[in-house]
Amino acid sequence: MHSTNQVLMFVFVMTTIVAVGLTGLREATKPLADANEAIFNKKGVLAAVKSQIGEDPKNWDNAQVESEFAKVKGYVFDYEGNPIQDMVAIDLEKNRDKNNKLAVKERAFPVWVYEKGGEKFYVVTVYGKGLWDKIWGTVALKSDLNTIVGVSFDHKGETPGLGAEIKDSPAFKSQFEGRKIYNDAGEYKSIIVRKGGAKDKTHEVDSISGATITGDGVTDMFVEGLANYKPVLDAAKNMK
Amino acid sequence: MAESATSNIVEVKEPSFPFGKKEKQLITDPLMDNNPVTIQVLGICSALAVTTQVFPSFVISIAVVFVCAFSSLATSLLRNNIPTQVRMIVQLVIIATLVTVVELVLKAFSFEVYKQLSVFIGLIITNCIVMGRLEAFAMANRPWKSFLDGIGNGLGYGLILLIVAFFRELFGKGTLFVGSPAEVFIIGANNATTTYWINTAAESGFGSYFSWYANNNLMVLPAAAMFIIGIFIWWQRSRNPKLVDIS
Numbered sequence: 001m002h003s004t005n006q007v008l009m010f011v012f013v014m015t016t017i018v019a020v021g022l023t024g025l026r027e028a029t030k031p032l033a034d035a036n037e038a039i040f041n042k043k044g045v046l047a048a049v050k051s052q053i054g055e056d057p058k059n060w061d062n063a064q065v066e067s068e069f070a071k072v073k074g075y076v077f078d079y080e081g082n083p084i085q086d087m088v089a090i091d092l093e094k095n096r097d098k099n100n101k102l103a104v105k106e107r108a109f110p111v112w113v114y115e116k117g118g119e120k121f122y123v124v125t126v127y128g129k130g131l132w133d134k135i136w137g138t139v140a141l142k143s144d145l146n147t148i149v150g151v152s153f154d155h156k157g158e159t160p161g162l163g164a165e166i167k168d169s170p171a172f173k174s175q176f177e178g179r180k181i182y183n184d185a186g187e188y189k190s191i192i193v194r195k196g197g198a199k200d201k202t203h204e205v206d207s208i209s210g211a212t213i214t215g216d217g218v219t220d221m222f223v224e225g226l227a228n229y230k231p232v233l234d235a236a237k238n239m240k
Numbered sequence: 241m242a243e244s245a246t247s248n249i250v251e252v253k254e255p256s257f258p259f260g261k262k263e264k265q266l267i268t269d270p271l272m273d274n275n276p277v278t279i280q281v282l283g284i285c286s287a288l289a290v291t292t293q294v295f296p297s298f299v300i301s302i303a304v305v306f307v308c309a310f311s312s313l314a315t316s317l318l319r320n321n322i323p324t325q326v327r328m329i330v331q332l333v334i335i336a337t338l339v340t341v342v343e344l345v346l347k348a349f350s351f352e353v354y355k356q357l358s359v360f361i362g363l364i365i366t367n368c369i370v371m372g373r374l375e376a377f378a379m380a381n382r383p384w385k386s387f388l389d390g391i392g393n394g395l396g397y398g399l400i401l402l403i404v405a406f407f408r409e410l411f412g413k414g415t416l417f418v419g420s421p422a423e424v425f426i427i428g429a430n431n432a433t434t435t436y437w438i439n440t441a442a443e444s445g446f447g448s449y450f451s452w453y454a455n456n457n458l459m460v461l462p463a464a465a466m467f468i469i470g471i472f473i474w475w476q477r478s479r480n481p482k483l484v485d486i487s
Contacts, residue, residue, distance in 0.1 A: 002325065007326055010321065010322070010323050011326060011329075015333065018333060021337070022340055022341070026344055032348035036347070036348070036351035039351075040355070132359060133359075154355070156358065157358050158359075159289070159359070160290075160292060160357065160358065161292025161293045161296075161412075161413075161460060164358060168356070168418070171434060174431070209460060
């Protein structure tokens with residue numbers, strides 16, 4: 001048996017060594033990790049318009065991502081659609097947790113405009129909750145601000161092979177292409193992830209088996225997220 | 241606990257450095273006849289959770305080998321100085337430190353893999369194989385042997401993971417190694433983004449004979465891993481009846 005003083009001494013020395021070591025490693029790898037994350041966020045924006053780029057940016061190297069992303073124009077608006085000049089749209093992605101915790105009236109809304117062949121595509125972000133943790137994504141809309149051309153999802157802690165399939169499964173994401181968020185009468189319908197298969201091919205997509213709660217999270221994320229974006233998108237469309 | 245019944249008898253003899261018969265056994269025994277999952281019955285929960293696909297299982301296996309080996313080494317080096325009152329907390333700090341190292345390194349050098357594994361990395365801390373081996377072996381053995389024991393048990397765990405993940409991914413999704421550069425799409429209906437070897441949606445040709453085929457959704461769920469591990473245990477014990485007596 002060790003005396004209490006010996007125990008305290010051992011624990012103190014050990015935790016100090018571990019804390020200093022891990023802090024050092026974290027500080028040393030932080031620039032690399034931050035750069036990786038920035039590239040990853042840019043890929044997320046580009047992945048939403050991948051059908052227009054003609055290629056999935058998933059396996060691109062950093063230089064390719066940067067050169068393609070330079071063609072995208074980023075804007076930031078407040079909830080009423082007034083432009084916020086002193087914010088960079090892609091930086092909001094780094095702080096998405098903080099930004100989305102704010103009340104809608106205080107939140108900043110990023111919009112990226114990708115132009116191809118004279119047509120403009122609008123990329124917006126959505127944010128919600130999966131089974132274990134946060135989920136988020138980007139949605140690209142045609143200039144009618146109604147038809148979806150592509151989506152990209154990401155998550156913090158969904159189970160690989162189940163909930164994480166929203167990010168990893170190309171088949172799930174490709175279902176969104178061509179879906180509409182308003183019906184012919186102009187009513188807001190959003191996109192519903194339907195368990196047991198989509199019944200309405202305009203506003204619904206098939207869910208992933210084994211990932212019901214994550215699928216419901218995607219539904220909520222779309223219903224709420226795109227509703228908030230309505231005035232913002234109208235403003236973005238009128239920007240020169 | 242189950243590991244107390246295993247064949248790891250504490251040796252007092254000087255180790256024959258670096259690779260005597262005993263040392264080789266430390267690596268090979270946990271692969272089959274003293275497997276941490278199927279014989280020691282440790283780490284079952286994570287074996288059920290992480291085995292939906294082969295590639296994440298593979299990366300997790302490497303990480304577990306690393307964590308197991310170096311936590312055994314560190315614990316063994318400190319074994320005479322660790323105060324018995326806080327023994328397990330100290331072991332936990334060692335394990336958590338190594339897992340954090342794995343996480344930071346992946347984040348900096350292999351971000352896509354880090355993203356794909358998401359929560360699984362943190363789950364290594366709770367993997368009872370790591371702590372089980374520290375308690376059962378590293379606390380009573382010299383560093384080199386403990387290091388080898390860590391590697392052996394990490395590999396034994398990884399072997400089960402890969403076997404289970406192989407069947408779960410193949411029959412649950414019709415694919416193998418998805419996420420890695422070697423990904424293959426074996427069987428399923430072709431769509432805009434994926435082409436399978438056996439296209440069950442084909443009108444004619446080889447794939448059309450498989451139009452009845454559907455992925456088994458049970459395989460995607462953790463329960464399927466239980467069946468596969470169960471069948472493996474059955475096969476293992478019918479092959480080597482000596483193992484039956486141990487458990």
